[in-house]
Amino acid sequence: MHVLALYSVKGGVGKTTTAINLATLSALQGRRTLLFDLDPQGAATWMLDGSVPEGGVRRALKGKDLDERLIATRYRDLMLWPNGPEFANLVLEMVEMKHPGERLARLLEPLAGRFDHVVLDCPPGLGLMADNIFAAADEVLVPLIPVPLSLRAALQVREALAAQRRPPRMHAFLSQVDRRRVLHRDFVDQYGGALPELLPEAIPASSEIERQTVSRVPVVYGQPRSEAAQAYYRLWRAVYLPLAD
Numbered sequence: 001m002h003v004l005a006l007y008s009v010k011g012g013v014g015k016t017t018t019a020i021n022l023a024t025l026s027a028l029q030g031r032r033t034l035l036f037d038l039d040p041q042g043a044a045t046w047m048l049d050g051s052v053p054e055g056g057v058r059r060a061l062k063g064k065d066l067d068e069r070l071i072a073t074r075y076r077d078l079m080l081w082p083n084g085p086e087f088a089n090l091v092l093e094m095v096e097m098k099h100p101g102e103r104l105a106r107l108l109e110p111l112a113g114r115f116d117h118v119v120l121d122c123p124p125g126l127g128l129m130a131d132n133i134f135a136a137a138d139e140v141l142v143p144l145i146p147v148p149l150s151l152r153a154a155l156q157v158r159e160a161l162a163a164q165r166r167p168p169r170m171h172a173f174l175s176q177v178d179r180r181r182v183l184h185r186d187f188v189d190q191y192g193g194a195l196p197e198l199l200p201e202a203i204p205a206s207s208e209i210e211r212q213t214v215s216r217v218p219v220v221y222g223q224p225r226s227e228a229a230q231a232y233y234r235l236w237r238a239v240y241l242p243l244a245d
């Protein structure tokens with residue numbers, strides 16, 4: 001089971017959009033996939049028509065009733081661990097438990113035989129939730145809008161990972177790229193050197209991607225031939241093909 005975290009210290013950079021599209025692609029390729037919504041905004045849950053089952057945060061964190069918590073989606077091979085405002089105090093519950101920085105890793109442990117890919121849709125920010133993400137993930141994938149502040153965010157992720165005992169691999173990619181903007185076109189030339197983790201696969205700014213929040217159908221499923229879907233497919237290959245070796 002490979003655990004991929006869509007993560008950044010920064011908000012609004014494309015974590016959820018990417019998590020949904022990569023997870024859907026995995027499922028379409030026949031990989032048993034779990035999209036784990038870690039954000040009480042519940043955007044990924046809403047996109048997949050999910051809702052949080054009854055039963056309290058502490059029980060959920062202890063992995064109780066796991067079978068009721070993992071819900072099927074309309075895509076074969078794609079399951080969802082839903083999230084919502086009910087889980088806004090997840091971190092406070094973690095603090096009260098033993099090994100607070102490893103709660104997520106322990107929650108995922110018994111799922112190892114059931115899924116090939118787990119994709120974590122993470123909330124932004126550092127702190128205990130981030131520590132949990134870093135302890136659970138094999139790989140952290142950081143979306144970056146090509147402006148200088150994003151580089152700073154990616155460097156902060158790198159620094160936070162370096163402080164971990166067993167840090168996951170880190171990759172970054174450019175998202176919402178608008179080639180009409182000089183700042184975007186020049187980003188790789190100007191800042192690429194400072195970020196060797198940057199993958200060459202980039203996701204364009206796309207009205208199809210914006211519209212998927214209206215249709216609630218991931219672009220890789222609804223418009224598989226679009227430039228945006230093809231870009232997500234190339235990113236999926238960049239992340240998952242090396243694992244086949």
Ligand SMILES: Nc1ncnc2c1ncn2[C@@H]1O[C@H](COP(=O)(O)OP(=O)(O)OP(=O)(O)O)[C@@H](O)[C@H]1O
Pocket residue numbers: 010011012013014015016017018039041043122123124175176177203204205206207209210213
């Ligand atoms: N490539 C893209 N082209 C156009 N719009 C995009 C693209 N990627 C994301 N968006 C839009 O940008 C907004 C933020 O994206 P998203 O919700 O994926 O970011 P996020 O990093 O998960 O945000 P948060 O930190 O709030 O969880 C959304 O409205 C989304 O539809």
Ligand SMILES: [Mg+2]
Pocket residue numbers: 015016017039043121122123
């Ligand atoms: Mg999000």
